[in-house]
């Protein structure tokens with residue numbers, strides 16, 4: 001039976017970058033069943049919800065799901081749980097993709113596109129393992145309530161259990177074993193109970209099963225600073241949902257652009273993975289045809305690696321992106337003038 005890939009183009013530059021993913025898939029001409037579904041703001045406008053039950057079911061039945069981006073100013077004033085972003089959180093939770101792999105690698109040809117000096121980023125290769133279905137994004141209680149004095153009170157809860165921490169930490173240790181063998185676990189155990197639990201559980205799991213891996217701990221504020229001071233000290237960074245979101249955007253600029261960073265969200269073995277560029281819908285450039293499709297195409301490569309059982313194609317797609325950049329094709333975010341379509345075409349040509 002063919003493998004199945006569900007594409008969720010979404011909003012803003014989402015459909016633009018997924019358009020280039022289609023071209024790569026066409027050029028690869030593999031026996032994969034590719035389909036699409038409405039998702040995000042376009043889903044709200046068309047069927048009243050950011051993600052329908054049918055789309056959730058299709059995602060859970062697919063081998064891999066690849067999303068473009070969701071959100072935009074049109075939907076920003078919508079009530080919280082009907083916003084495009086809520087659809088994405090619902091999808092992540094329904095797929096139970098608790099471990100989000102976000103690699104930040106500096107392409108040699110782009111070392112000067114970084115906002116840091118070349119020598120700080122040349123050869124950079126960090127893997128973030130971000131917890132994705134827990135923490136302050138999902139904890140209860142949450143909400144906004146009216147106060148008797150006429151003011152209001154906004155509440156979010158940062159919650160982690162032993163098992164939430166252990167399962168994502170396991171992914172980080174296993175990932176590090178295939179890489180540099182070092183995990184830096186990042187939290188704020190100095191001010192947060194859930195951060196302290198995080199540190200204790202990671203330490204305990206390490207002692208039980210991963211003594212071959214070098215484990216260190218770092219407070220998140222220091223990590224944000226170390227990432228711009230000396231980013232090459234890191235191999236694998238294990239962190240929670242919110243810190244992982246912030247630190248991976250920061251790391252994107254070490255590689256030159258948010259338009260370059262892919263991600264893979266993985267759950268239990270045998271279940272489908274969710275693949276997403278780490279950037280958003282980029283309302284400031286949406287519709288202009290200038291978005292960098294590399295992050296989306298590199299996310300497709302990760303889907304081949306982790307869900308479609310095709311490492312050779314994963315490597316082929318990654319090399320094609322690197323070759324297109326080496327040959328000088330650059331979108332504006334990495335200092336060039338190529339359109340989305342020209343960048344996509346250069347990648348297809350390099351396959």
Ligand code: NAD
Pocket residue numbers: 013017068069070071072073085088258259260276277278279280281282283284285290291292293295333
């Ligand atoms: P953003 O990631 O959309 O954009 C930040 C900046 O990076 C912008 O200047 C944008 O032009 C640039 N950029 C992003 N992707 C690019 C690409 N591929 N090529 C070139 N430049 C690129 O973040 P934002 O502006 O804070 O958020 C916009 C909307 O996207 C919000 O509604 C937010 O909730 C949503 N969002 C969605 C996702 C997602 O779908 N996974 C991720 C982040 C933000």
Ligand code: IPM
Pocket residue numbers: 071085088089245276278280
């Ligand atoms: C990301 C995004 C999402 C997140 C939003 C859109 C829900 O910023 O994937 O990085 O915060 O996880």
Ligand code: MN
Pocket residue numbers: 245246249278
């Ligand atoms: Mn983000």
